[in-house]
Amino acid sequence: MHDAGHLKMTSLCAILLVTKSSGGHGRFVFNYPKDPQRKHEIIDYTTGDEESDAETINENMPGDDADKRSIFSRIESEADPIPSRKRVDVASRNDDGDEILLGFKKSYLADFLLPRSNSIRDFQLTVDEMTFLGQPISFTKASRDIDLREDKKKDDDENVMDSQDIDQSVGTKLPPTTKPANRLSHFHLVFVLEPPELELSQQVDKMFKHVIAKITAALYYEQERCDYVRQQSDLIMQLNAARLDKSPDELMQLTLKKSTLARTIADVYDAISTDSTAHVLVNDYIDISLQIPSFSPFNQADNRQDLDEYTQFPVITPHKTLLLLEDPQEILKAMPLDANPTLVQLIQIITPTQRLGDLISLLDCSLAQIYRIVAHLIYWRKAKLIDVITTKNIYVTSPSADLRYLNALAADFSQHCPKLDLITLLSELNTPAPSKLEDIIPITFKEQKTIYFDAIAYLLRKGLIVQLHAYILVMVPPYIHMGKQGSHDHSKIISTPISSPEQASEAERNWLNSITAGKPEETRSLFDRLIQYFNGHHYLEEILLQENISRKDLRLVTDRFEALNALYILWHYGTGY
Amino acid sequence: MSVSDYIRIGTDYRVGTPPRLVSVFFTMFDEELGPSLLYEVPEGSIKPLPNSTPLIDFSSISEYIIPKSDLCGHLVSVCTGPYKVMGVPVMIRNKKYKRRMLVFNLSFVFDRNADTSSYEPVARKIARVLTSLEMESDFLWKTETRSSVYNIIEQLLEDLNNYCECQIPINETNALNLKLFPTYPNPQPVYDYQVPICTVDLNTLIDMNWDITVKKVVAHINGVYHVKKIAEIADVDYKLARECMEHLLYYGCIIMIDIFQFSNIYAVRPEIMRIIEDETVQTECISYVTEPGAIPSPFSKMFSLYCSLKRDVTLKMWIEENKVASLNIDTRRFITFGVTKGFLQRVHKYPVLPASAAISCKLDPHLKKLLNGRHHYDDICTSERYSTKDLDKLLCDIPEIKFIWK
Missing domain, CATH: 3.30.450 (Beta-Lactamase)
Known part of the structure; x- marks a missing residue:
């Protein structure tokens, strides 16, 4: 029942771009997607009738007031035949002021998403269920708090004196009145989130850290370098102005085709809203990769204090391997041209049946270097760490496997593995009991087990199966602790896992010594070496490979504990699958 | 029931306690x-x-x-x-x-x-x-x-x-x-085949102002009946019964578990490691699963029983193999404890009829539609009123039908 599945890390519903020219008004430049999908629609109703005597509450109260509100708006609409009314805000004079987005006029969005104060670094505004995030960028040194007329004057002055202005250095005697409107004074790339209850602050932090800070810095740099944001904004506005005969879809397509900035915004949205990675080349100049990192589908559930940030991270060891999650050619295509040659080579040669340790000679590099590349690929969701696929492995259906579109999956599977059937294979892995791969492969197929290896790789990649492991745990029998804790009535019945040799209590050490008493020195040292693995966090194959011992050696030790009823084998798929 | 305090260990549970007003x-x-x-x-x-x-x-x-x-x-x-x-x-x-x-x-x-x-x-x-x-x-x-x-x-x-x-x-x-009321995350959707189990004594909480439907439904929550059955006994619309459950779920008054049957298969989840490091849960486990008045078995025994619940044994086989009947353990409560704590999972059986074999198969067309990988046995049995045995009889003789365990 605890199929937590893959919870989305973010609930991004749109990205907006608003800009402002010095002396001008804020303008709404671009939004992606065209019609943001909202969970909660804000009910927009017009404000009260100025001429009528009936007072109007401009309140948006959910729940018990919903009925009341609708009565108010009904009264209003009856009393006031003219739906549009004079507004105090000057921004509505803007030509693009009519369209409604996310429940607000675009012109009004531009107005309140460009804060008057320049001191706000991380902008965070929540309106009902919707949160607007971004880092507003201001290019004016003058304070925005002063009167607008003064501001204009100042800008004029600046223009006359500012010799660094690119345009100014070219066209020397342009009339000063046209200049202020052209210079970009502010821009703000705004991310609109609609997170579920209680997740806001967590999502906000991640968005700022991993996405907003990076993309905004790149845009800022490009604006300073070559006026990129202004030029692109002007381009998008021109396309908007000439939209007359076009449908909103066509306009969006045209904008994405013509404007590299619009395309960048769309790429970022598509990646972040689907919880994947975006690789964008801002203005064909700045290469950035964006994602909200996640390592385990379960990590949102872990709010335990004792877990540090890295607990969820997979542990890379030489006997593991890397499973690429995409086609190697696709991964290589998405990489910049100056990518590390070892990285490129690793992607080309890696197979899920080969240990990472074996790559040292093939790639002629150190293990540390391989680890770094592996970590990089895992972090960017291009690969995941798995155990080398062998015929001894046991796989079961993943508890988070999405079987809703099984027939479509089966069709896709048959393209990759034409000789096998997905549903049959999934069924065979577990019926009647979880079986080793070698027991599933029919005799006639024995020579072509790579077919099965490919199929397993496919299933692992799609998250349909997980590997089942035997975790080894030794628990100290309660009577061992009795002496130490006195006759605490709990100690009679509770158990504790075995401690590492350094942390073991005297009673525990004595107990361990008594087990190996009279055994040859070899056996005793084997005991000492292996005990650290018996805390339930390590599985059988891992211990064998790590210590380079045989199953027989391991049995020698575990049998002793088994005889004392202190050995437990936990069959599960681990936390880091 | 005394599981309330620890019940959420394995689940994603956060409460929005009121923050300090500055x-x-x-x-x-x-x-x-x-x-x-x-x-x-x-x-x-x-x-x-x-x-x-x-x-x-x-x-x-x-x-x-x-x-x-x-x-x-x-x-x-x-x-x-x-x-x-x-x-x-x-x-x-x-x-x-x-x-x-x-x-x-x-x-x-x-x-x-x-x-x-x-x-x-x-x-x-x-x-x-x-x-x-x-x-x-x-x-x-x-x-x-x-x-x-x-x-x-x-x-x-x-x-x-x-x-x-x-x-x-x-x-x-x-x-x-x-x-100020604390805010909880929205509850998971409730299904007809789930069994609600109380984490608090609802009878002491009920007062006359409660919704009539909720009161009717609550009276039949016993940790055994599934939601559909409760709806029928309480004579409440199925949808309303599910909504009542979601409401109780939101406030943490109940949790949903699977239907207890001796043909069920369970397996330990990685979360099992949490209980071996938590003595409170161990003592709680012993008092929860031991039959009233009986001498409790040590936790090490309970633990080895949990470890022996594997994907290849049904509950019936497990009881026989481990002579559970002689251990003063209430089997139902033993399983419930593991599932509610999140360290035990039910392994469900999903019958699947591949699209290619759908036409030639002579099953009832309505039942056929359910064999698409979205419905497990509990689900089908509850909605179609079969017993597990009946469904097995119907499906096991058809070679095209495969079973996926998840």
């Missing part, structure tokens, strides 16, 4: 000065004092506190520095006002990362109350009555921080009653 202030639009701060507690949190800097630079966010008409009536929170300011700006239009409108906002200040969801209804209610006071008696417009806003915010800050509720008399006829 400051409360009241602002209005002044015809000459623009957005103006009228009252604040504690003093100096917004307005600069001679020898201290305010928490908040009011001028930098005043456009969101006293906004243009479009944002009025919405719950607006804006962050500035390490603080979050939340309030519902209200605009009342009437020609008696100098600018034909009155704009005001009673705002709360929290730490930036505070979870303010429990304050949202409070902020909305205050805006509503002040609005009606103003419309009834020019409460805010007249300076004499307006000054009592200071007393309101002073008591608000004090009482909400200390008692999570307050009752503030405003005048002879009006009082402001507020209470």
